[in-house]
Amino acid sequence: MRKQYLSAPLPFVGQKRMFAKEFIKVLEQYPDGTTFVDLFGGSGLLSHISKCQKPNSTVVYNDYDNYRKRLESVPQTNALLAELRQIVSGVPRNKPITGEARDKVFACIRKYEQRYGYVDFITISSSIMFSMKYKLSVEDMQKETLYNKIRTTDYQLSEDYLDGLTIVSEDYKKVFDRYKDVSGIVFFVDPPYLSTDVGTYNMCWKLSDYLDVLTVLAGHSFIYFTSNKSSILELCDWIGKNKLVGNPFERCTKVMFNAHMNYNSSYTDMMLYKKAV
Known part of the structure; x- marks a missing residue:
């Protein structure tokens, strides 16, 4: 069955x-x-x-x-998680991974990425970050706080x-x-x-x-x-x-201005105008 x-x-x-x-x-x-x-x-x-x-x-x-691809990679994901468990063995459950342990976590992930050419970053993220906070590279992970959330059992095939x-x-x-x-x-x-x-x-x-x-x-x-x-x-x-409204911005002229909130955040302001005939 x-x-x-x-x-x-x-x-x-x-x-x-x-x-x-x-x-x-x-x-x-x-x-x-x-x-x-x-x-x-x-x-x-x-x-x-x-x-x-x-x-x-x-x-x-x-x-x-x-x-x-993620399903096919479960064996190497399990192997990577096993090494990460050893690295964070001294970190209490759900507590931040800091200092030397943090550096070793990133080094371990990079090792597997170089060895296999692939890491299931979403699964790994779920083990060292809070729920739903997934990152797709070591570089992105390095911007975040890591936590010891590594599951104690392997994923099934x-x-x-x-x-x-x-x-x-x-x-x-x-x-x-x-x-x-x-x-x-x-x-x-x-x-x-x-x-x-x-x-x-x-x-x-x-x-x-x-x-x-x-x-x-x-x-x-x-x-x-x-x-x-x-x-x-x-x-x-x-x-x-409101089926008869149509697109009120049709034939408008658009002016755009790029604005910056801080060094890594920006947005685009827009002004649209049209003179009624």
Whole structure:
């Protein structure tokens, strides 16, 4: 009997473990044999659960963030964590890692990066930083306070986690175009949330990108995820009530000014103007 995971085997920003049981209930309305396309696959949890629940379905997992690489690297990640445990053995649990121990932590991570050409920085970050504070390089980690949060047990290999999935790694628009005309298609739409940090994703998103995602929803069955940090539902509700407004900034002239708050923080001020005819 195949094991069904209700949380991703490795840490991932925005994985849907809190929704897992409710997601299973939603899947019940679709027959086995339905084609499901996970446009923003992330940790693969939604795809994994779907294939477990609907074994005769085609489930397309868009692994744009290369979660597969992290799963394949579990043995070396475990070896690295084992060395880090030894380095911080004198540091109390959840206390800062400072001084010589801190220097040794960074040296150890660099050693593995040079040896294998790869380090699962998200998993390592979760072991030496507070929850959800993930960094993708030693240089970025050096700007932060480290804490002894290293788990006491190894991560499991989870070799069957992605079994049976159709795995791609492409821009979600290309995946959508490929499957949009499939009869009975269901899209899972879990983009990075508006107004949240997307620093650990392999993408750079603007407001227009978040709005572009909404075009996927028209005319298709979908399961869409967002949060109250995002105003996307409020925005859509407003647009629905004000259909005749159009774009008030169309044909405006735009003037921009780059401003600096401090040595590492800046923003762009904008002025838009248009004279009514």
